[in-house]
Amino acid sequence: xxxxxxxxxxxxxxxxxxxxxxxxxxxxxxxxxxxxxxxxxxxxxxxxxxxxxxxxxxxxxxxxxxxxxxxxxxxxxxxxxxxxxxxxxxxxxxxxxxxxxxxxxxxxxxxxxxxxxxxxxxxxxxxxxxxxxxxxxxxxxxxxxxxxxxxxxxxxxxxxxxxxxxxxxxxxxxxxxxxxxxxxxxxxxxxxxxxxxxxxxxxxxxxxxxxxxxxxxxxxxxxxxxxxxxxxxxxxxxxxxxxxxxxxxxxxxxxxxxxxxxxxxxxxxxxxxxxxxxxxxxxxxxxxxxxxxxxxxxxxxxxxxxxxxxxxxxxxxxxxxxxxxxxxxxxxxxxxxxxxxxxxxxxxxxxxxxxxxxxxxxxxxxxxxxxxxxxxxxxxxxxxxxxxxxxxxxxxxxxxxxxxxxxxxxxxxxxxxxxxxxxxxxxxxxxxxxxxxxxxxxxxx
Ligand SMILES: [Zn+2]
Numbered sequence: 326x327x328x329x330x331x332x333x334x335x336x337x338x339x340x341x342x343x344x345x346x347x348x349x350x351x352x353x354x355x356x357x358x359x360x361x362x363x364x365x366x367x368x369x370x371x372x373x374x375x376x377x378x379x380x381x382x383x384x385x386x387x388x389x390x391x392x393x394x395x396x397x398x399x400x401x402x403x404x405x406x407x408x409x410x411x412x413x414x415x416x417x418x419x420x421x422x423x424x425x426x427x428x429x430x431x432x433x434x435x436x437x438x439x440x441x442x443x444x445x446x447x448x449x450x451x452x453x454x455x456x457x458x459x460x461x462x463x464x465x466x467x468x469x470x471x472x473x474x475x476x477x478x479x480x481x482x483x484x485x486x487x488x489x490x491x492x493x494x495x496x497x498x499x500x501x502x503x504x505x506x507x508x509x510x511x512x513x514x515x516x517x518x519x520x521x522x523x524x525x526x527x528x529x530x531x532x533x534x535x536x537x538x539x540x541x542x543x544x545x546x547x548x549x550x551x552x553x554x555x556x557x558x559x560x561x562x563x564x565x566x567x568x569x570x571x572x573x574x575x576x577x578x579x580x581x582x583x584x585x586x587x588x589x590x591x592x593x594x595x596x597x598x599x600x601x602x603x604x605x606x607x608x609x610x611x612x613x614x615x616x617x618x619x620x621x622x623x624x625x626x627x628x629x630x631x632x633x634x635x636x637x638x639x640x641x642x643x644x645x646x647x648x649x650x651x652x653x654x655x656x657x658x659x660x661x662x663x664x665x666x667x668x669x670x671x672x673x674x675x676x677x678x679x680x681x682x683x684x685x686x687x688x689x690x691x692x693x694x695x696x697x698x699x700x701x702x703x704x705x706x707x708x709x710x711x712x713x714x715x716x717x718x719x720x721x722x723x724x725x726x727x728x729x730x731x732x733x734x735x736x737x738x739x740x741x742x743x744x745x746x747x748x749x750x751x752x753x754x755x756x757x758x759x760x761x762x763x764x765x766x767x768x769x770x
Contacts (some may be wrong), residue, residue, distance in 0.1 A: 331355040331730060332369050336378025336433055336706060337720055340697040341523035341680050347720055353383060355702040358739040363698060380710050381734060382720055386694050386703040387639040388683025391547070391578045391599035391628030395420075395428050395453040395463065395482075396670065397435030398761035399768065403561040403634035408553060412485055416452070419768045420482025428766075430760045432466025435632065437752055439752055440472055440743055442638045443616070445703040446683070446693055447472055448599075450520045450547060450578070452479035454490075457499060466505050467515050469742050471751070473703060475687060477520030477547050480653055486558055492527040496535040504542050514739060523548025523577075524561035530569070532561075536570050536669025545688060549601075552610045556582030566590050575599075576686060578628065580618070581611025589613075592621040597686040600678070601630035602645040608634070615678070616650045626683030627675075639679050643725045647675045672725040692699040706708040706735035708747070 340348050341365070354362040354369070369375075396415065403411050404458075405662060423431070439447050450668035451463050464476050478500055480488045487494055519542070523526070523533035526549065543605030550561050562583050565571050581596050582599040586587060591598065601614040618625040622720040627642045629635055636642075641645065650670045658665045684694025692701045707728050710713055717723045736744035745749055 329357055329740075330369070330373040330701075331737075331742075332367060332375045333372045333378050333704065333706070334375050335385055336383035337380045338363065338383045338696060339676070339724070340696040341677060342697045351383075353696065353704065355704075355737070355740050358695060358701055358703050358741075360698055360700050360716060361719055367699055373706045376693070376706070378682065378706055380708070382709060382724060383696065384443075384705050384707060384724065385680045385694055386705050386736065386738065387443050387679045388446040388626055388630050388689075388694060389439060389639060390448050390576070390602055390626035390683045390686045391450055391630055392435070392439070393452065393631055394432045394435035394447070394449045395423060395451060396466070396631050396633045397431045397438065398764040399633040400429075401629060401633070402765070404542070404607055406634065411608060411631070411634070412489065415631070416489065417483060417487035420453055421455070421475055422768055423455065423459070423482065423764075425452055425456065425462040427764045428459050428682055429462035429466045430601040430757065430764065431438060432463050433470050434757045434761050435637075435767070436467055436470030436472045436474075436636050436759070437749060437754070438632075440470065440731065440738070441735050442640070442730040443705040444639055445705070445736060445738045446687065446689065447474040448480060448518065448547065449475055450475060450477040450686060452480040452520060454479055455481045455483050460499070460503055461507070461676060464499040464515070467713065468554055471514070471738055471741065473693065473701075473738055475516055475518040477518045479520035480522065482559060484728055488521060489526045492522055492531060494527075495531050496521055498538070500538060500542060504544070518545040518547060521546055523550060524564050525550060525552065525555040527561045529564055532565070533568055533570060536565075536575070540574065545574050545576060549579055551580040551583040551587075553582060556611070557584075562587035562590055569701065571596055578630070579605055579610050580607055580614050587625065588617060588621045592623050594622070597624040597626070599628045599686060600646060601628040601635070601651050602642055603635040604630045605650060606645070610654055612648045613646055613648045615675070616654065619670070619674065622683040623679055624682065626686035627678050637729050640725075640728050641673045642671050643770045644677050646678065647672060647725060647759065655695065671715040672719070672722045676721055702737055704737045705733055708732050708734040713756065
């Protein structure tokens with residue numbers, strides 16, 4: 326299919342670019358990799374491919390701001406685990422068994438699975454850098470999928486005991502070679518970031534070294550923070566602030582158990598947060614802080630985190646984020662023997678987190694996250710004909726509360742169609758799934 330000239334005709338556009346979120350029946354014109362016009366009844370020449378979007382929602386692609394793609398073959402492995410079991414088994418036992426080939430297949434499969442769910446941009450937090458070949462394989466898997474995103478270069482998965490748990494090992498310096506070898510332009514679909522342990526999983530001196538390494542290479546730097554008892558135990562945000570290290574290039578995953586003053590510090594320094602609600606609720610990280618992050622005006626996005634425990638679907642994460650936040654506020658009110666007059670968070674708020682919010686977290690909001698002329702054509706079409714979605718009185722809630730991966734009819738990344746009529750294009754999914762089950766079976770031996 327010609328990717329250069331596409332007209333999406335007659336869909337209901339949810340543009341996310343202003344307060345009037347739903348722009349009603351509009352056509353969207355795509356030329357090369359960009360959106361060139363959004364208007365009523367656009368007339369084009371015969372050289373345009375027309376996608377009929379009648380009874381479809383036209384939406385910017387979702388942004389997953391935090392996922393460990395290498396775990397893609399292990400669906401269900403961690404679904405009954407605590408965080409400590411996860412660290413000991415997934416990182417302690419499984420990670421060392423992964424070959425470079427396994428990581429390639431896992432990353433490719435995971436990125437395609439994300440695309441199937443309407444995710445067009447992903448942050449791959451890759452702590453499986455066991456050898457330089459593993460790094461190359463992870464990057465190739467991401468690039469071959471056609472997804473947009475950031476490759477978060479992490480630490481080796483060879484020993485969780487040495488590399489996590491108050492680690493005294495500095496981040497591998499081959500970050501520099503990786504940058505030069507694989508990442509030459511910020512215009513590429515995949516760019517580089519640094520995925521560091523930070524003050525909850527490494528020594529403060531190590532965390533400091535790692536942050537300065539990221540800054541030397543001009544990379545966004547992501548770390549886990551505020552996971553259960555680790556939050557108050559290590560007081561990581563405060564420590565980073567004392568060292569004057571907080572800045573807008575820092576991204577924090579979870580942040581469940583950081584304190585009120587920490588939120589203020591993150592807001593003051595323009596740091597971002599990735600909420601991964603499903604796994605946070607399961608693994609005892611703490612209650613999702615979606616509402617708090619919004620209250621403090623912190624750039625916030627959603628993430629899937631570990632497909633070994635959570636659903637890979639952004640629809641599920643939006644719904645869980647929304648209802649968990651409502652549960653927290655309702656319970657607080659109930660504890661004061663009151664019922665809330667109004668809910669404090671809406672479907673629109675979480676839809677923004679999954680799109681423009683995530684784009685801001687990754688520093689890509691000038692390119693993606695909303696449907697606007699001049700932005701990259703990362704667009705999804707959601708079919709609302711299904712009995713589970715129809716009839717509808719609220720198109721935003723159709724996306725947030727009712728839609729499923731199978732309702733994603735079309736996915737386009739940088740103007741290139743990668744899913745159409747509900748089917749992924751260009752990939753041998755059967756072969757990939759076969760390889761994934763071989764990897765999973767090997768890990769169980
Ligand atoms: Zn994570």
